Amino acid sequence: MNRRTKTAVLGAALLLTAGAAGSATAGDDTDKRREAAALTGTAKLYRVAGDDITFTFDAHLAAKDNDDPMKASGTFEWSHYSLDGEGGWAKAKVDCLVTGGKVAVVSGVVTDTDLDGVEGVRVGITVHDTGGIDRLGYSWAASEDLGTKDLPKCVSSAPFERVKKGTGDFRVVPWQPGF
Incomplete structure (x- = not known):
């Protein structure tokens, strides 16, 4: 695998990981909204x-x-x-x-x-x-x-x-x- 392909794969993996973490965090925030x-x-x-x-x-x-x-x-x-x-x-x-x-x-x-x-x-x-x-x-x-x-x-x-x-x-x- 050439350097450019490795960088693209690594970048895509990081974006997927960040997106999943962001979704989990958003769900946690919704569940922990401030009281009314x-x-x-x-x-x-x-x-x-x-x-x-x-x-x-x-x-x-x-x-x-x-x-x-x-x-x-x-x-x-x-x-x-x-x-x-x-x-x-x-x-x-x-x-x-x-x-x-x-x-x-x-x-x-x-x-x-x-x-x-x-x-x-x-x-x-x-x-x-x-x-x-x-x-x-x-x-x-x-x-x-x-x-x-x-x-x-x-x-x-x-x-x-x-x-x-x-x-x-x-x-x-x-x-x-x-x-």
Whole structure:
């Protein structure tokens, strides 16, 4: 085989190998598309009285469920204790997640808690990931009751609370609905 033929054969082999690798990589990228929406992170709220109030989120909407935010999964939890140690905690299973830009609204049903009468109620929380001092709001802001079984999914209040400086690491992945 002359040099020119060897070079052509080697070049064709390299192109076939690169093409096959490129196809495998493209398939892998499709399978690993970014999730449709997410809210993750932990922060403490700022309170003049010194209460210890912490919110933690691990909420996700898979790419395959992009058109249905009520297929979101994950959990969120919070605790609120005054300086004298009074208070409680709760954990909820996510049932809806909608995000837009750096704002997320997540709702869920309380599955575990040490608070009387709260298990089984739906609550909603709004987070604004400012990149600085984040903000947070919750569905029970204008009510004496923590939640209700009748609260619709993905309902909360404006993010009126400030996160304590240096504690917020919320991350919102913006949703891009297909309509």
